[in-house]
Amino acid sequence: MLSLITILAWAGALAARVTALNPIVVHEQEFSDSVTNDRFVIIGIDYQPGGQGAYGTGSGDPLSNGTTCLRDAALMQQLGVNTIRCYNVDPSLDHNECVSIFDSVGIYMLIDVNAPVPGLSIDRSNPSSSYTTSYLQHIFTVVEAFKSYPNTLGFFAGNEIINDVATGQANPPYIRAVQRDLKNYIAAHAPRTIPVGYSAADVRSVLQDTWAYLQCNDGNGSNDTSRSDFFGLNSYSWCGNQSSFTISGYNVLVETFSNTTIPVFLSEYGCNDPTPRAFDEVIALYGSQMTTLSGGLVYQYTQDTADYGLVQTYSNGTAQILGDYDTLMSQYKKIDVSLLASSNSTATSLQPPQCNANLISNDGFSTDFNIPSPPSGVDQLIKSGVPNAPTGSIVSVTRTSVQAAVYATNGGRVSGLAIQAVSTANSPGQTQSGLSTGAASSATASSSAGTSGTSGSGSGSASSTGAAASAKASSGAYKVGAGFAGAAVAIGAGALAL
Template sequence: MSQSFGLVLAVLLLCATFASAVQNVKVQGADFINNVTSNRLQIIGVAYQPGGSSGFQPGSGIDPLSNGTLCLRDAALMQQLGVNTIRIYNLDPTINHDMCVSIFNAVGIYMLIDVNSPLPNQSLDPGNLVSSYSSTYLNHIFAVVEAFKGYPNTLGFFGGNEVMNTVGTGGTVPPYIRAVTRDLKNYIAKNSPRMIPVGYSAADVSQILTDSWAYLSCNINGQSGDPSRSDFFGLNSYSWCGPTSPTANYQASGYDTIISTFGDTSIPVFFSEYGCNKVEPRVFDEVPVLYGNMTSVMSGGLVYEYYEETSNNFGLVSFYSNDTAQLLVDYDNLQKQFNTLDSKALQSMNSSATNIQSPKCSTSLVSGSGFNNSFTLPSIPSGGQTLIDHGISNPNQGKLVTVTDTAVTLPVYSSSGTLLQNLAIKPLPSDESNSPGGTSTSSGAAPSTSKKSAAGMVEIGLGGAISVAVLMGYLFF
């Protein structure tokens, strides 16, 4: 081998490392497990919906993962926060997401993707289930699968979010949720190079919560490969509300009930949203509990939410029209809590959890009056099976690209108004995901000595924020 060839090969190998920072994750019993290391993945995450509704503009090339410059900034802030997973709600499957996804992948951050959107024919309508469950709808959710199946950091897909949110919807919706799960998993099995978990995100409605989980996690006819069974179960919970709240402890918040309810779960259960803001600023004192004694049952959670939307007071970071950002006190407080976690302990597998077998579906699993206890599912809509067998037409299939520039060029300020210097992502080796306790401080990267209001800063030029090189894959010699 010549010296020049060896140098080229070394460079290509280095680039390949930058383009593949995480390993695929599978569901094994009640845990998420790294396919290569067999370590358990505890979700330490945030909800990520930049710009709220205005950040999702299908047909205009804008969605949460369409702007690499913004994603680079956010990935750097999330990396120092200690996040290993983000949840993205509304995505346009026709947009190129390669750069954003590659950036998050490079820093070891997984993605949980919602396949539905608020647009017509792109979600189940609880008031009109028969017509909304159509081949047009299936084409959309399959397009989302196509767009994200090629990324190693795609952790899973949410087939539904709070579709069952009342006692009444608990009586009509459950078979349709299982049908959508079945169709998604059958499409993935036929058209994806790897199996990707599919699950559900539930509303915290006490009258139907236990039945929702029991209904979705059992196997019809006892079949271990039942595709209509959810691979995981998320719970949107805001019951723990800060140190001065009457619900700020394990019992009063109902966390003890959650553990007893899901104690024998056969699939991973986690908070798909959490972070009550009735007491501000949030101190996130539920974090040590969630990642403490609750890890015997729970697989972590996602804080709602990363972006501060207009006056909702759920954000960790504020953003302004000139692309300036400022950390909020909530960000600092959450980072302090995350930094107390023992990442290695959280990765330890729970052998009893990974060996739990799911129960056979039966009417006895459903205890609530009025909750649907029929496991006869709706047939796939006309044309839907053809989509599964042959794939959708002209899919947009995402792939990793190489991230070569790591420095953030947009101005970011600490919660005290100090400009952060040298903010950048730090690409990780191919066998690592991000974890808390990095090199950055709670206020971010190294601050400068100047202080100014982030909102008052003028827009700066973005030239050269990111450059990419796509590895084409062949060497000739």
């Protein structure tokens, strides 16, 4: 018979394993930890292994394969990532293991609610026809699937729906309508407030108008559920090590968003023309000149035909670290993490402007702030909830060591790759320890195993551009330390499998 002390020790270990990250909240132009109130700045990666073409094929989504998530979470934890963005998720799948793995390593999630098939996203060419009850039920189901995870940072209501002046006419009211409906559903059925926002294309002719339209207050008082809680920008304007804060136009972005009343961040960045990428923009993005912005997400984790990947993955579960991973890690190490945690002194008592036509500068952009009413049946759906909705919860993470072969840029197999349980957001340098590589091996991951698929931006998104990226290895660049070959990275006591 178990003694009381044994039972209490067992219960304590279990509790330690399922201890979750603190939810992130929006406070004016910043994200912050809901418990510590420290500022939260996104150090992230866009994560969509398999690409949008994998949706609905039965091959799963980015957060449905625990073995894959364990491998990738371990590599992201070493890199210093604290946020991932997933463009296409299937709410009918079980995400508990993957989400719990990412939670355990200090990584939050931004989830796009749309899907890359007709009827499950807003059609930028005819938004009114695609704003339907069945569409809204789908995105509400995504909310149901992810609402209970504490590391769900927020939901993207749309991605690059507006990509020129013409699409800036009919679409803006529908983007606000979708945001309103999502936020009303969250308020009715989620255990906490979860931010909802939009990811914009970096088309300068409509960028400022898109942000101004979405962040303004369209009601009496502060409870306007149709306005964005945050604003993401897919920007590839900093290209190569000959660029700069001014050449890239980052200075213009800072000026544009200087008086923002919601968090603004780069939801995609990482130009790959020229190659290899230098990621010099990292120092600027997380430096003192850009404290108005809340960080960004590098496009993208998984290699595909567009050559934006940091890691090449294969269908047999193996992975090859690419040169861009090593370069990004070296740039992340230069970030002053203490600077990021400090609140922006200008972000105090900020009130959004009242919506009116004077906020819009382009004659072709919408000045119509009459937001469409929900389609028939949606009000009842919000009240009653999605029937038979999926539910998710943080579970105990019992696997910590990565069994799949992972190869460094020098061709040697990485040893000692494992996740390390943490209780706060991950950051560069926080958990780098104990990994080493052997000599270059002929048994490195081979393309003959077949790639795991391609990666792509979400529904309604313009495809990213850029010349082919280099996968050129820098010899030994992933060698983190010596003397630990073949040994697992130490895991905290609370992370032990029971």
